[in-house]
Amino acid sequence: MTPDQPTAARAADLLAALPLSARGTPAAYLDATRRTLRALMERPDLLDGVALERRPGGYARNLLFGGGGISVWAMVWSPGARTAVHDHHCACCFGVWRGAIREVWFRPISAREAVATGDATRPQGYVACMMPTGPNLHQIVNPGSAEAISIHVYGFDHAVHASSVHREYRVVAA
Numbered sequence: 455m456t457p458d459q460p461t462a463a464r465a466a467d468l469l470a471a472l473p474l475s476a477r478g479t480p481a482a483y484l485d486a487t488r489r490t491l492r493a494l495m496e497r498p499d500l501l502d503g504v505a506l507e508r509r510p511g512g513y514a515r516n517l518l519f520g521g522g523g524i525s526v527w528a529m530v531w532s533p534g535a536r537t538a539v540h541d542h543h544c545a546c547c548f549g550v551w552r553g554a555i556r557e558v559w560f561r562p563i564s565a566r567e568a569v570a571t572g573d574a575t576r577p578q579g580y581v582a583c584m585m586p587t588g589p590n591l592h593q594i595v596n597p598g599s600a601e602a603i604s605i606h607v608y609g610f611d612h613a614v615h616a617s618s619v620h621r622e623y624r625v626v627a628a
């Protein structure tokens with residue numbers, strides 16, 4: 455790091471460049487967002503100076519960047535936190551910045567019901583991207599005893615949509 459290129463400023467520049475890549479093809483957008491997230495996962499001071507909201511037993515969303523149809527959030531996962539089983543109306547990319555989370559995947563069997571198809575632990579540094587046209591029905595859980603933080607890049611304008619969630623599903627036995 456050099457004095458004229460502080461890490462925090464470069465991270466902000468990376469986030470601000472995301473809306474430009476969103477104007478390209480979906481494949482180009484996903485490639486650019488993966489690269490950005492991988493770079494952000496390497497920055498221990500990424501959230502320095504950010505007053506993160508936390509919810510004991512749950513998760514809290516913290517807006518880091520919004521503009522050009524893209525919003526970037528730091529999700530703080532307290533021990534025991536879990537989302538509803540949900541899919542997305544927009545592109546959803548995320549990276550695990552601190553700790554580890556568990557991701558459970560589902561297959562829809564109706565507009566409101568889904569069956570589990572697999573699950574995996576996502577360790578620190580893990581990066582994934584989903585498009586709304588592909589499989590994107592999942593649940594995120596923090597089953598551990600330590601807090602986890604992930605960075606999410608969504609293809610939605612936070613001033614227009616409340617969240618990236620399209621629908622929530624009830625889980626039924628396979």
Ligand SMILES: [Fe+2]
Nearest residue numbers: 540542546592
């Ligand atoms: Fe999600």
